[in-house]
Amino acid sequence: MAEDLLVSEGSKTTQYESLIPQIKGLLEGEPDLIANLANVTGALKEQFNWFWTGFYLVKQDELVLGPFQGPVACTRIKKGRGVCGTSWAEARTVIVPDVEKFPGHIACSSLSRSEIVLPIIRHNEVVAVLDVDSEYLDHFDETDQQYLQQIIDLLVFE
Template identity: 55%
Template structure:
């Protein structure tokens, strides 16, 4: 049975990641089901940071298809060439968007989303999925988020 995460909300962002990453690793340790692990990962990120929306889109059926998420109802399918998720998929890189209204082709699944970070999971040169995190605050993501979320996505890549 999983226990609640222990993250001190008053900690600076980097310290929260340092506390959360080993807890996520312990949470998924020994579990081989990809969907179960990603579900717990997404819930842990939302619980640990209070992000507006956290979820993944899987690379399948020649598009990005919604997987486990936490937050408001989301777009179900995203073409590879659309929005921030599509750009991350196409470029094979993390994308930080300080203001989603300023991103050409942004897909507005929720009007409450203000900033976004999308991190791809790459295995054997192929993007397997993208982690999509939205904030209801402008400019909420930075290089600290990028560094730790990329580390976390390396863990996810090991599940394939």
């Protein structure tokens, strides 16, 4: 079934508050995790037009690339490496205003300038991370963290 996303304008808060109910609608009744991750990345990319939006899934001892929107990406990331690996290892959101200043940053693309990574925690264990990159410096803040957390809380990981 085709879905249409109503892209809203206005403040960042207004955009998220319009988008979240639409994401809920996309996820409702769909049990397939990969399909849901794909729709979330598509909705985020369409609404915000960020440089890169995607998920990395924890598989054994590394993060493995999952559904994403944007240019090709790093396929595997070790725990503790780069922004994604740090978020996984520390089980916390990492907001990086300037990726050039982040020790050990993994440059999948030289066009990425700032980044936010949120861990997805289920049963006290990180099972994935949501990674968002912007081509602009200092693009992400606590507002993004708050609303992106609400979005990943909608996802069901078994």
